[in-house]
Amino acid sequence: MNDWTFRASGVTKTYDGGKTYANRDISLRVEPGEVFGLLGPNGAGKSTLVKQIIGLLKPTAGSLHLGPHDLVADPDAARQLCSYLPQAPMPIESFKVHEAIRLTGEIRGGDRRQIERRAGELIEALQIEEWRDTLGARLSGGVRRLVGFVMVTVVPGRLVILDEPTNDVDPLRRRLLWDQIRQLGEMGVGVILVTHNVLEAEKSVDRLAVISDGRVVAEGTPSSLKVADRGRLRLQLMLTPGVATPELPSLVLDHTRVGNNLVSVIPEEKAGEGIAWAQQLMSQGIAEEYALAATTLEDAYIRLTGELPADEPEGAAA
Amino acid sequence: MTAATTTYVRRGAGHWLAGLKAMLRWHLTSLRLVLPVMVAVQLLTASGLSIGMSLFYADVDARTGLFLGTGAAIVTLVLVGLVVAPQLVAGEKEAGTYDFTASLPVPRSASVVGWVAVSAIISLPAAVIALAISGWRFDLTFDVSWAVAPAVGLVVVCGTLIGYAVAHGIERPTVTQLLSQVFAFLVIGFTPITYPPENLPGWLASVHEVLPFYHMGVILRGALTQGLVTDVSGSYLVVAAWTVLAGVVTAIAMGRRR
Ligand SMILES: Nc1ncnc2c1ncn2[C@@H]1O[C@H](COP(=O)(O)OP(=O)(O)OP(=O)(O)O)[C@@H](O)[C@H]1O
Ligand SMILES: [Mg+2]
Numbered sequence: 001m002n003d004w005t006f007r008a009s010g011v012t013k014t015y016d017g018g019k020t021y022a023n024r025d026i027s028l029r030v031e032p033g034e035v036f037g038l039l040g041p042n043g044a045g046k047s048t049l050v051k052q053i054i055g056l057l058k059p060t061a062g063s064l065h066l067g068p069h070d071l072v073a074d075p076d077a078a079r080q081l082c083s084y085l086p087q088a089p090m091p092i093e094s095f096k097v098h099e100a101i102r103l104t105g106e107i108r109g110g111d112r113r114q115i116e117r118r119a120g121e122l123i124e125a126l127q128i129e130e131w132r133d134t135l136g137a138r139l140s141g142g143v144r145r146l147v148g149f150v151m152v153t154v155v156p157g158r159l160v161i162l163d164e165p166t167n168d169v170d171p172l173r174r175r176l177l178w179d180q181i182r183q184l185g186e187m188g189v190g191v192i193l194v195t196h197n198v199l200e201a202e203k204s205v206d207r208l209a210v211i212s213d214g215r216v217v218a219e220g221t222p223s224s225l226k227v228a229d230r231g232r233l234r235l236q237l238m239l240t241p242g243v244a245t246p247e248l249p250s251l252v253l254d255h256t257r258v259g260n261n262l263v264s265v266i267p268e269e270k271a272g273e274g275i276a277w278a279q280q281l282m283s284q285g286i287a288e289e290y291a292l293a294a295t296t297l298e299d300a301y302i303r304l305t306g307e308l309p310a311d312e313p314e315g316a317a318a
Numbered sequence: 319m320t321a322a323t324t325t326y327v328r329r330g331a332g333h334w335l336a337g338l339k340a341m342l343r344w345h346l347t348s349l350r351l352v353l354p355v356m357v358a359v360q361l362l363t364a365s366g367l368s369i370g371m372s373l374f375y376a377d378v379d380a381r382t383g384l385f386l387g388t389g390a391a392i393v394t395l396v397l398v399g400l401v402v403a404p405q406l407v408a409g410e411k412e413a414g415t416y417d418f419t420a421s422l423p424v425p426r427s428a429s430v431v432g433w434v435a436v437s438a439i440i441s442l443p444a445a446v447i448a449l450a451i452s453g454w455r456f457d458l459t460f461d462v463s464w465a466v467a468p469a470v471g472l473v474v475v476c477g478t479l480i481g482y483a484v485a486h487g488i489e490r491p492t493v494t495q496l497l498s499q500v501f502a503f504l505v506i507g508f509t510p511i512t513y514p515p516e517n518l519p520g521w522l523a524s525v526h527e528v529l530p531f532y533h534m535g536v537i538l539r540g541a542l543t544q545g546l547v548t549d550v551s552g553s554y555l556v557v558a559a560w561t562v563l564a565g566v567v568t569a570i571a572m573g574r575r576r
Contacts, residue, residue, distance in 0.1 A: 054421050058575035069327070075575070077327045079423040086421070088414030094350040103347065107340045107422050109328055137351075157324045189323055 004067040004158040006030040006053075006190050011062035013048050018060075022048040023214040026062070030159070030190040030207075035181060037201040037208030038194045041307045045214040046194045047087050050161045053192070054084045066159055080109070083152040087163040087194070090148040092136030097128070100136060101150050110155035122150045126176050141168040149177065156189050163194045178204045198309040202297035212305045222297050229265065229295035229303075235274045237262040237281065238289040246286050249277055258308045262287075265299060337424035341432035344422070349406075349436065356402065360444035364394045365451045371512065372455035380458075384543050387452030388460075389512035391445040391542075392535045395470060397505050398441035399477030403433055404498040407485035411494075426572045430482060437478040442470070449542070461544040469541035473534045476557050479564035480530070487571035504531070511535040530560035 007029050013022040023045030030036040038046045051057040053064055055075035064071040064078075071078040092100045098119065105115035123129055126146050131139060139147065145168050153160055162181070166174045182204060184191050195201050201208060202222045209219040218225055232253065239245075239260045248255060248264065251273050255264040266274045271292060278290035298309050346353065367390035375386055410416040422429075453460060481498070488494045505511070508522065509531045515523040526532035533553035540550035547553075 051417070055575060056417055056420060074327075076329070076423075076425070079421055080327050081324055083324075084418070084421045086414075086417045088417055090418055091348065091410060091413070091415035093348075094352075095347055099347060103340065103344060104422070107337070107344070107424055109324060109336075109423070155324065187323065 004032045004188075004190065006159050006192070007063075007065045008049070008053070009063045009065075011049065011052060011059050011064060013045070013052060013057060014060045021045075021214045023052075023211070026211070026214075026216055028209055028216070028219070030192055032158070032190050033185050033188045034206045035185045035191045035193060035204060037205035038192060038211060039196070039198060039201060039208055039301060039309075040211035041305050044211040044305075046211055047163055048214075049211075050084070050163050050192065050194060053159070053161060054078055054082050081157045082159045082161055083108070083155075083157040085148050085152045085160075085162045085165055087167075089141075090136070090144060090151065092144070092147065092151075095136050096133050097123075097136070097139070097147050098132050100147060101154050104151040105154040108155035108157070115154055119150060119154050122154065122180065125180055126150065126173060128173075142170055142173065145169055146173060146177065149180070153180070153184060156184060156187070159190045159192065160184055161192045164196065165193065166195060166197060166200065174200065196309060198298045198301045199296060210301060210304045217304045218300070225300040226295065226297055229299050231268050232265045232295050232299075233268055233271055233274070234291075234293050234295050234299050235264045235266050235278060236291045236293070237264070237278060237287045239287050240285055243286050246281055249273070251277070254303060256302050256306055256308075258306075261308060263299075263302055263308070265295065265303075334425050334428050337428035338431055341422075341424055341429045342435055344419075345432050345436045346439075353440070356440050357443060360394055360398065360440060361447055364390045364444040364448035367393065367512075368448045368452040369455060372452065378456070381546065383456035384458055384460075384546055385514070385539075386512065387456045387458045388449070388539050388542050388546075389535075390448040390452060392473075392511050392538045393506060394444045394448060395441050395473050395538065396477050396511070396531055396534045397502060398444075399434070399437040399474055399479070400481045400501045400505065401498045402437060402440060403478060403481035404485040404494045404501075407482075408491035408494040408498075411491040426569070430479070430568060430572070433482060434475050434478045437481075438470075438474050441474065445470075460542050463541055463544075465537075465541040469537045472554070472557055472561065473538060476530055476534065476561040476564065479561055479568055483564045483567035483571060487567055489576075509535070528556070530557050533557050 009027050011026040012024050014020060015022060026049055038049065040046055048057060052059045053071060055071065055078040059072060066081055069077040069081060101119045102115055105119065123132060128143055128146050131143050136144065145165065149162070149165050166177055169177060178200060181191060181193065193205065205222065207219070207221050209216045211217065239262055241260055245257050245262060251266050251270045252264045253266060255262060275292060278287065281287040282290065301309050371386045371389065375382065378386065410419060449460065452458060484497050485494055488497070510518055510523065510526060511532065515526060515532065533556040536547045536553035537550055537557060539547045
């Protein structure tokens, strides 16, 4: 019996002769059966890491292992033992959905009967039956994404790598997709999942790493990353366009401004004072709206990266 | 839910053959929407070239007729591998779909051999039709020897590998596309295939002594006719050398991780 733990150690990628770092000294472990989230803003280096794992990019330094296999030295093993859903669209314009799934299953070394059975189960579970015979070129973006997921997981490797699988997928099917991602974990497969959707990740990943500027800035379970926010509330202000950041009262423990969004963190027991301050800013015309909410993983994310997560609504409703 | 996961790394001949079969299906299905058009375009081009030449050179002796009559078929066989693979790979790179294809768990060499077969599927029917039309227009009888199999095989493999080496060896898809146009231009206009090398300026004729394209024509004529060309074995050597070179470049380019 192999232990199929995935281990990255000191993984680094530089471009332009070492001047730009796409990622830097990344070390991670993903246990079999674990759904591991990779979060971080655009350009953080998430896709670079997953491409290094599957062997499309060669790390400038560091090592990548899956169980007994050295993935950098043996890219054939990497391609066979890892399933990979790229961030880019799948090349299936001229494939019917079921053909694309069956053929990738066979290329992944699956046996025909098992492929048929699991393809049917996944198609049903993701509610895409009506497109089973549709040509890839005629699929909507979200369905194409789901078909890509089925293609790469119909015969899953020991490590399934999904680069933004929920992009373009509608909310209902996103939930179904997350269920299937959890199922992969239950099958004992390790899953590395890149996403910008912090709230969904919070509910569905076992552990996660936040990557910013190529480095891992935090790693742990969703609740361990939220520890710092325990007993705090998020007070989010939509500032009037063009105004300077107002002076912050002492009750504000932490704040980040992105565009006209001012996200501040206040102690739970000072909720009343916080609301009063927000209302005062609104009456002065400095803010247009505010919202007070329990802290989520998003607040840890904002603190760690200095950016708002992608699923954050532009104007938070009061 | 039930699924068998990959638990070991497949290697060896069985895995390679399964990979070849799968990639052949993958390539053909990927081309499904364009393949009929490609075959048709090749058919039209090749037969157009044959008919055009027969109209232009209405009264020729048997020897010249034989030379002209084999020209269109040869241009087709040489050109398809050179042009189609670079165009398609460049297209994949531009659309961003190249990464997925490159991540498929098949031996790279099996994928390449699959492509060679696809090139043959596109070019062979057109070449055969071009020969038939020329035979009828110029009233020719070809003298096809057994050598036609290795000759056609080598030309298709060599052309496809050169195309593939360019497609994978050059990072920028626009450069690849430009180069494949240059190939087409070079082969159709400035290679002594539809005319003898004596018609070219001396320096260009000597360049073609080392390039593979003229020699591809020689080995194909050697297999299709009798006594029309000489030193066929020398040409085999040149084309074989280019095949090896292109194969090595392709292997390095495809094995290279960015
Ligand atoms: N060929 C290259 N040359 C130079 N820099 C590059 C190259 N490819 C990627 N980069 C840089 O590497 C960094 C990491 O890119 P990467 O695609 O990994 O980001 P990401 O975290 O996946 O972002 P996103 O969320 O937008 O998908 C980016 O700053 C990018 O500009
Ligand atoms: Mg990315």
